[in-house]
Amino acid sequence: MPSDVTLPYNGLTLDRGPRTDADWLAGALDDGQILAFWQDRCLVAGGRPVSLPHTDREVVFLGAAQAGVFATDLSDLDAEAAVREAGADAAVDIRGLFGDLDRQEAATLAYARGMLHWARNQRFCGACGGRTAAEQAGHLRRCQDCAKLHFPRIEPAVIMLVESPDRRRCLLAKHRGATSYSTLAGFVEIGESLEDAVRRELNEEAGVRVRDVGYQASQAWPFPSGLMIGFRALAATDDVTVDHDELTEARWFTRDEVRALGDGRPDSIESYLVETWLGEG
Numbered sequence: 001m002p003s004d005v006t007l008p009y010n011g012l013t014l015d016r017g018p019r020t021d022a023d024w025l026a027g028a029l030d031d032g033q034i035l036a037f038w039q040d041r042c043l044v045a046g047g048r049p050v051s052l053p054h055t056d057r058e059v060v061f062l063g064a065a066q067a068g069v070f071a072t073d074l075s076d077l078d079a080e081a082a083v084r085e086a087g088a089d090a091a092v093d094i095r096g097l098f099g100d101l102d103r104q105e106a107a108t109l110a111y112a113r114g115m116l117h118w119a120r121n122q123r124f125c126g127a128c129g130g131r132t133a134a135e136q137a138g139h140l141r142r143c144q145d146c147a148k149l150h151f152p153r154i155e156p157a158v159i160m161l162v163e164s165p166d167r168r169r170c171l172l173a174k175h176r177g178a179t180s181y182s183t184l185a186g187f188v189e190i191g192e193s194l195e196d197a198v199r200r201e202l203n204e205e206a207g208v209r210v211r212d213v214g215y216q217a218s219q220a221w222p223f224p225s226g227l228m229i230g231f232r233a234l235a236a237t238d239d240v241t242v243d244h245d246e247l248t249e250a251r252w253f254t255r256d257e258v259r260a261l262g263d264g265r266p267d268s269i270e271s272y273l274v275e276t277w278l279g280e281g
């Protein structure tokens with residue numbers, strides 16, 4: 001089992017420590033990098049993320065490299081005004097930039113997108129409806145009425161490569177509305193372990209019962225707030241019974257059949273799970 005897998009969006013080296021150091025932060029914004037987003041989209045000029053020279057807006061501190069790296073959200077503007085204010089020429093989905101970014105840039109932009117998404121959706125307290133205000137450089141929001149603390153929310157999801165009992169085929173499915181085949185995945189529900197979630201999802205969506213469930217790797221997936229936890233599972237039988245609410249099709253594929261499908265999501269842990277399995281046969 002791999003222990004040091006570095007998947008896309010993982011391995012960010014920014015030092016998050018200074019988020020609680022008010023003195024350090026006070027001076028860091030002047031010579032820091034300020035990434036700008038609009039509605040989960042990164043503002044870019046010539047295909048490169050823009051850095052604002054300064055801003056009076058609320059910022060989230062992402063971490064320190066040589067200088068501080070911050071992000072700010074221009075979502076209160078319309079798209080055209082946001083692009084203009086940032087000196088950008090477009091607002092783009094960072095997954096579309098993936099091939100042009102180095103590992104650290106991709107991880108930084110994904111993290112920025114996730115933090116800003118959370119802040120924008122946590123402006124009000126879920127307990128009393130009061131306004132929240134940022135603390136710890138945007139890593140915490142406190143309700144101004146009832147003082148409840150709100151921390152960035154992460155939603156864990158399991159994703160699994162399921163092998164047939166003879167280990168010669170793997171299970172892929174076509175989700176409703178999708179054009180390509182993919183591994184099965186689903187959110188972990190309250191009261192479940194990760195392994196429970198793997199077993200439930202496979203049983204509910206594909207009627208597949210598994211014997212062994214083993215952890216493979218995890219991946220930061222802040223689109224908007226995910227953590228993907230990858231597993232390998234071994235089916236107890238060849239039986240597949242598709243739940244047509246979620247899937248249009250699910251069946252076993254040989255390695256040759258999987259190779260013929262190509263790699264549709266190169267930045268995803270799915271690609272790692274599939275490629276690892278292909279490499280074993």
Ligand SMILES: [Zn+2]
Pocket residue numbers: 125126127128129130143144145146147148
């Ligand atoms: Zn409150």
